[in-house]
Amino acid sequence: MATLISSPAGLARADFQLDSPLKNRRIVVAMSGGVDSSVVAALAARSGAEVIGVTLQLYDHGAKAKRVGACCAGQDIRDARAVADRLGFAHHVHDHESRFRDTVIDQFADEYLAGRTPIPCVRCNIGVKFTDLFQLAKELGADCLATGHYVRRVMGPAGAELHRAVDPARDQSYFLFATTQEQLDFLRFPLGGIEKSVVREIARDLGLGVAGKPDSQDICFVPDGDYATLVKKLRPEADDRGAIVHVDGSVLGEHKGLIHYTVGQRRGIEIGGQAEPLYVVRIDAAKKEVVVGPRRALAVSGARLGEANWLADVEGREVLAKVRSMAKPVAARVEGERLVFAAPEYGVAPGQAAVLYDAADASRVLGGGWIEETFAAEEV
Structure with a gap:
C-alpha cells in the first residue's frame, strides 16, 4: 500500500526510478510555470542529475496569457525561466502554438459542434505534451521525462504501470489514460506520493516565486470559463x-x-x-x-469506445469504469469495443472518456477510450 508523503522529511521516497548514481543521468522536466513542475525540477536538481527544463509555448495572447490559473503562456514561461535560473539549470522554450490550436482548440470547437462534450486537457496530454515533449526529451539525450502530474508510475511484474496518486483529492489519472506503454516507460511522476501542501512548502523553502501560485485550470485557454464565446467565434453555427x-x-x-x-x-x-x-x-x-x-x-447499459489505449489486457477482466473526471468508478466489463456496466449508469456523455481501473487493485489504470455512443438501459 503506497503511503502519502506529508512532510519534506519523506522526500527520499520521491525518486526518479533511475539507477544510481544520478549525477551521470540527464532528466528533462516539463515545466508549465506552475509550482508542481517547478518542484519536480528542484527535486531533480537536488538528486545530482543534470536537469534541462522545457516549456512549450501554447498560446500568448490577450486575457488568456495573463489570467490567474492559466499555463504555458507568457507569464508562465517567465516563471519557469526564473525557477531554472534560481536553481541553476538550462531552460528551453519551444513554440507549439500552431499545433496546440490545430489539435486542441479547433478539436474542442468541433466536438461541441458535433453535440459532444470534449475534454481538451486529455487531447493536450495525448498530443502536444506527451508526444511532442517525449520526442524533444529523446532528442536532448534524456534518461527520462519528468512531469508535475499527480499520478504514480509503479514497476509491476510485466513492467511500468500507471497508478492513481496516493492523495485522491489530487489524482489526475483520469486525464492520463491515453499514455502509451512506450511513453510510460520513459515518463516519471515524482509527485504521485506527495501531499500538495508539502510541494508548496518545498517551493517556499527554496525561495521560488511560484510557491503561492494558483493551480492551473482544466481549460487553460478559455478566459473566465466562457467556452461558449470561444466556440461561437471559431464555429458560429454551433450557436x-x-x-x-x-x-x-x-x-x-x-x-x-x-x-x-x-x-x-x-x-x-x-x-x-x-x-x-x-x-x-x-x-x-x-x-x-x-x-x-x-x-x-438517462440510464445506459454501456458505451462504445473509440481510440482505445490499453496498458493491460482488459477483455473479460473485472474493471472499474470512470466515465467523468469527478464520477465514482463503477463495476463494468469490456466486450470488444463495448463497455458494459454492471448496473445502469447515468449522465454518460459522448466525447468524454471512459477510464478503466483494475477491480483487483483499484489504483491501477488499465487504460480507456473515448465514449462514441451509448446504449439505453432497456437494450440489455
Whole structure:
C-alpha cells in the first residue's frame, strides 16, 4: 500500500526510478510555470542529475496569457525561466502554438459542434505534451521525462504501470489514460506520493516565486470559463437555435444553441409545466435538436469506445469504469469495443472518456477510450 508523503522529511521516497548514481543521468522536466513542475525540477536538481527544463509555448495572447490559473503562456514561461535560473539549470522554450490550436482548440470547437462534450486537457496530454515533449526529451539525450502530474508510475511484474496518486483529492489519472506503454516507460511522476501542501512548502523553502501560485485550470485557454464565446467565434453555427424535443417525440420549445447543453444537464433547459424534472438525454447535431426526458431516460447499459489505449489486457477482466473526471468508478466489463456496466449508469456523455481501473487493485489504470455512443438501459 503506497503511503502519502506529508512532510519534506519523506522526500527520499520521491525518486526518479533511475539507477544510481544520478549525477551521470540527464532528466528533462516539463515545466508549465506552475509550482508542481517547478518542484519536480528542484527535486531533480537536488538528486545530482543534470536537469534541462522545457516549456512549450501554447498560446500568448490577450486575457488568456495573463489570467490567474492559466499555463504555458507568457507569464508562465517567465516563471519557469526564473525557477531554472534560481536553481541553476538550462531552460528551453519551444513554440507549439500552431499545433496546440490545430489539435486542441479547433478539436474542442468541433466536438461541441458535433453535440459532444470534449475534454481538451486529455487531447493536450495525448498530443502536444506527451508526444511532442517525449520526442524533444529523446532528442536532448534524456534518461527520462519528468512531469508535475499527480499520478504514480509503479514497476509491476510485466513492467511500468500507471497508478492513481496516493492523495485522491489530487489524482489526475483520469486525464492520463491515453499514455502509451512506450511513453510510460520513459515518463516519471515524482509527485504521485506527495501531499500538495508539502510541494508548496518545498517551493517556499527554496525561495521560488511560484510557491503561492494558483493551480492551473482544466481549460487553460478559455478566459473566465466562457467556452461558449470561444466556440461561437471559431464555429458560429454551433450557436444556431433549434428544437428541444421530449424523448416521446413532442416538441417542447427552442434551445439557445447546442454549445450550451451537455448530456445529464438539468439547469438551463428552461422548459416549464412538466410533471417531473427534465434532463438532457442526448444531442442530435444533424437535426440541431436537444432531446430531453426524465432522469430514468438517462440510464445506459454501456458505451462504445473509440481510440482505445490499453496498458493491460482488459477483455473479460473485472474493471472499474470512470466515465467523468469527478464520477465514482463503477463495476463494468469490456466486450470488444463495448463497455458494459454492471448496473445502469447515468449522465454518460459522448466525447468524454471512459477510464478503466483494475477491480483487483483499484489504483491501477488499465487504460480507456473515448465514449462514441451509448446504449439505453432497456437494450440489455
